[in-house]
Ligand code: PEP
């Protein structure tokens with residue numbers, strides 16, 4: 302039996318992220334820009350997602366871009382910005398780490414270490430994050446079977462780190478109308494095979510902002526424990542993934558819909574903060 306297998310913990314795992322539960326009755330919502338760009342963008346977006354009811358802030362400082370000529374992220378400066386916005390808002394931070402040599406450094410800033418789709422097969426990285434005391438958000442490789450995905454999680458668990466959150470983010474298929482094909486089949490299959498929490502990223506899963514609310518509703522309906530959603534204060538000016546980023550008002554509207562779906566399936570979503578004058 303593997304450590305990730307459902308039989309090894311039939312009651313399921315609830316991962317604590319600096320006070321936010323992932324895998325419990327409440328749907329965890331991680332939202333924020335694809336990339337950390339500047340203080341204004343980061344603070345405006347963080348405040349907007351918090352007001353909408355997000356309970357964890359996302360933002361990439363080290364960006365794995367397909368083209369080496371595209372914006373690669375603000376790196377160390379981006380982590381400083383994240384830390385500042387996290388302190389301003391009180392939101393825990395999830396951010397990607399790509400390099401084994403940077404794991405210890407990113408741990409000083411992040412509440413959750415994200416291992417991206419491109420790095421799901423980076424076994425030394427999985428071992429390294431498995432040696433930390435930070436929760437790990439492990440995204441499914443865009444070409445990985447669910448069994449390969451679970452073995453990747455097993456690398457982290459084997460290192461002694463029990464706090465792994467799985468994330469379905471779409472896989473590559475023959476379909477060209479969307480960036481990826483969001484594999485919603487994966488949620489009930491994973492929930493059956495493993496005790497680890499499973500969240501869904503409909504932003505990378507579709508590549509279109511206008512599809513994100515529909516697929517978020519679907520994700521909650523099929524049993525996802527949370528969502529990872531890209532939101533930008535001004536998507537037209539985003540340095541990465543603007544076309545799949547919701548505006549703050551779109552995010553707030555989506556959260557409203559999510560609450561209704563969550564209630565229908567016996568779950569809850571955090572309430573938005575009361576607006577302050
Ligand atoms: C991200 O969430 O920032 C990201 C790069 O996604 P993925 O690894 O799924 O492509």
Ligand code: MN
Pocket residue numbers: 335336505531541542
């Ligand atoms: Mn992105």
